[in-house]
Structure formats: C-alpha cells, structure tokens
C-alpha cells in the first residue's frame with residue numbers, strides 16, 4: 001500500500017491540474033490500482049467534488065465523467081442500447097460488483113493497462129479523451145502516448161451508427177483476461193437507410209453491415225489494446241462462415257502477441273483467430289440473418 | 293484530518309490519517325465483522341455498504357467516506373442473521389471466514405434485485421471468494437432463503 005501525506009479534495013479542475021504538476025502528487029480515482037503499488041504520495045488529489053461522476057447522453061454522444069464507476073457504465077441504459085450489451089459484457093467479468101462500484105473510468109483509461117477490458121471496449125467505439133490542458137484527443141492516439149501530468153476530465157463517445165460485440169477469455173472467473181476482443185460493424189446511415197429513419201440501423205439488429213467496414217480491438221495480447229481493420233475487405237457483403245474464418249486467420253497474422261504467465265504467444269494468436277471469427281459471424285451475416 | 297462518517301446510523305467524528313483505509317477505520321470503531329482476506333482487492337471479505345452500495349472497504353480511503361453513510365454487518369444484524377441461518381442450514385461453510393462478506397454482498401444483491409436468476413446470483417457474488425467450499429452449499433442456501441422470503445413461484449425465474 002502507498003503512503004499518503006496530504007489529501008486534498010479539489011474544488012476546481014484548475015486546482016487539481018496545478019497540484020498534479022508537482023512530483024509526488026497523484027490523482028486518486030478508485031485507488032484500486034494505486035493501492036497495489038508502494039511508495040510515497042505527497043499529495044493525493046481527489047476529484048470527487050467536481051460532479052464528474054455522471055454520464056450525460058445527447059443525440060450525438062455520451063459524455064462520461066472520469067469519476068464514473070465501472071458499475072455505472074455497466075448499468076447505463078443508453079450505453080446498453082447503443083452497444084447492444086457489449087459494454088456490460090466487457091465489464092461484468094472484472095473482479096466483482098464491490099470492486100466495480102469503486103474502479104473509475106478515469107483511472108482505467110489513464111492507466112492504459114495492457115490487460116484492460118475497459119480500454120479494449122472504448123477503443124472499438126469512436127472515443128475521445130478530454131484532458132484538462134491537452135484538450136480533446138482521439139483515444140486511439142491517447143492510448144499510444146506516454147504518461148504525463150494532465151488530468152483526464154471525461155471520455156466522449158460519439159454515437160456513430162454501429163453494432164458491437166465483445167468477448168474475452170479468462171483462465172478463471174474474475175482473473176485478468178488472457179485476451180480481449182471488441183468488434184464493431186460500422187453502418188453508413190446515409191447509404192443504408194433513408195434520412196428520415198435515423199437510428200433505424202441501431203434497432204435493426206439483423207441488418208448486414210452494408211458499408212462492409214469492420215473494426216476490431218484486441219487487448220491483453222498481453223500488450224495494450226490495438227485496433228485492426230478489415231483493410232483487405234475480406235468481410236464485404238454477407239459474412240459467411242468461410243469469410244469470417246478467413247478474417248480470423250488474417251487478424252491472427254497481423255495482431256502481435258506475447259507470452260506471460262497467463263498464456264503463450266501462440267495460444268493468444270489462436271485466441272485472436274477464434275474470437276475475431278466469432279465476432280465477425282455475430283456482427284455480419286448469415287448467422288444473424290438466420291436468427292430472425 | 294477530521295472526518296465525520298455516519299456508521300450504522302450513528303454519526304462518528306474522528307481524526308484520520310490521509311492514508312487510513314476504511315476497513316481499518318470501521319474496525320477501530322468496533323466493527324470486527326469486517327475483515328481482510330487479501331491484499332489485492334479480490335476476496336470481497338471486507339464488503340461494507342457505502343451510500344447503500346457494496347464496496348471493498350480495504351480499497352477506500354476513510355477520508356473519502358467523510359460525510360457519507362457506511363453500513364457494516366453490525367448495522368443490519370437481524371437481516372444478516374435471518375439470511376445467514378439459511379447458509380448455515382446447508383452446512384455450506386467450513387471455516388466460515390468468508391461469511392460476513394458473502395452475507396453483506398448477498399443482501400446487496402437482494403436489495404437491487406429481489407428475484408435474481410441463478411446466473412445473476414453467480415455474477416453478483418463472483419467477487420466473494422471462499423477457499424474452503426465449491427459454492428454449491430451457498431447457492432442452495434440462497435435459493436432456500438429466496439423461496440422462504442418471497443414464495444415458491446419466485447424461483448421459477450431460473451436463467
């Protein structure tokens with residue numbers, strides 16, 4: 001456990017940012033990750049009083065304060081509808097309800113942990129990080145940056161028309177994942193549906209992906225989540241099992257994996273193939289159409 | 293720092309170091325049902341309600357609970373004993389060390405969802421580890437309790 005000398009509940013983001021510029025200062029989110037470490041924290045900065053524990057939903061986007069808990073994310077009805085349940089699936093295996101009532105979105109994204117289900121899920125959506133000093137940055141860029149002393153204020157998720165699926169593999173329930181996989185099928189509303197039927201593609205779960213554009217986010221490789229797209233257009237048109245399997249092989253060849261105590265690189269690459277194949281089938285084609 | 297926490301219905305004012313954990317604070321107030329079973333926020337034994345939500349008291353700073361309501365098993369003894377009897381009836385446990393955390397979190401589940409399916413029970417209680425048993429006895433106890441409390445028809449919602 002860390003030791004903490006001073007504890008300050010920030011009264012403004014400016015104050016939090018100023019305090020955080022000093023070496024030895026740390027922002028405390030849910031503290032679950034911080035607590036696993038050792039060392040001295042001169043000033044612990046608490047953002048609890050800044051009303052950042054809220055999820056706002058507008059026509060265009062979700063605005064998710066950094067102090068929102070993983071449990072809040074998991075239970076938010078708007079996110080459940082938008083992601084077709086994928087958000088909940090990404091979070092529900094993380095330790096337990098009591099843990100997720102504490103762990104924050106800010107700490108999870110700022111940490112950019114390799115094993116992170118949270119990062120994997122946000123990365124597959126059109127997500128942005130709002131930093132106090134650094135402004136709004138696409139998550140795909142932020143996820144590759146090194147750590148600095150900025151304050152992560154909120155996440156912004158644009159409601160691009162898309163359908164999502166999420167899956168992960170764990171050696172044992174509640175353990176860190178061996179591989180995580182988020183997948184999105186991007187609908188192009190203009191071409192897929194007439195203008196007056198806005199939002200229709202979200203409800204129409206058995207529609208094939210008319211744009212043929214898919215995005216996959218693979219994490220716990222064990223390196224942090226990265227995106228891979230279907231550049232070769234393997235999944236164009238109706239997604240048959242053959243096409244899905246071909247895409248799975250393509251993804252396994254492209255996504256770098258490594259070994260740690262939870263699994264070998266070879267095993268992980270196999271999982272990339274299997275999870276991507278299944279995700280493509282679920283998102284895309286024959287199987288979905290047959291279900292209805 | 294001076295903090296003021298409503299613990300089991302009573303306002304308690306005290307001095308707390310900035311890095312004092314809530315688990316150590318509630319134990320210092322005599323709530324010994326709250327125990328530490330791990331160092332990695334994994335076992336659920338330290339579960340308390342913070343503003344009615346179950347949280348791991350081993351992972352919350354006492355100063356963060358300032359001005360808030362905290363409930364431990366000592367604060368809901370009757371409800372705890374009523375449910376605990378059903379777990380005991382099944383002989384579900386061996387050493388019983390995990391019991392207070394399980395009871396707290398199960399009660400949190402029933403408050404949120406009085407009619408949980410089998411899968412919902414397992415999911416909600418996944419963060420309560422028991423090193424002695426295989427959870428089957430606890431699952432039987434939970435089902436028996438729900439049946440007794442809400443009637444037989446209740447458990448037909450198996451998921």
Ligand SMILES: Cc1cc2nc3c(=O)[nH]c(=O)nc-3n(C[C@H](O)[C@H](O)[C@H](O)COP(=O)(O)OP(=O)(O)OC[C@H]3O[C@@H](n4cnc5c(N)ncnc54)[C@H](O)[C@@H]3O)c2cc1C
Pocket residue numbers: 026027028029030031032033034035036047066093094095102103104105106107108109110111115116117118119150151152153174175176177332333334
């Ligand atoms: C035992 C254990 C198991 C876990 N298992 C999983 C898992 O299976 N899947 C998964 O996805 N995750 C897992 N996690 C990670 C967890 O979900 C959280 O992502 C992690 O604990 C960080 O969130 P936190 O709120 O606790 O952050 P903290 O520990 O409070 O902070 C983490 C870091 O972020 C900084 N920080 C926090 N908030 C901000 C902010 N607003 N601006 C700038 N910096 C900030 C802190 O200073 C610190 O450096 C696990 C963690 C633990 C401890």
Ligand code: FES
Pocket residue numbers: 327328329330331332333334335336337338339348349350351
């Ligand atoms: S003591 Fe194990 S989770 Fe808190």
Ligand code: FES
Pocket residue numbers: 384385386387388389390391421422423424425
């Ligand atoms: S009965 Fe021993 S830990 Fe559960």
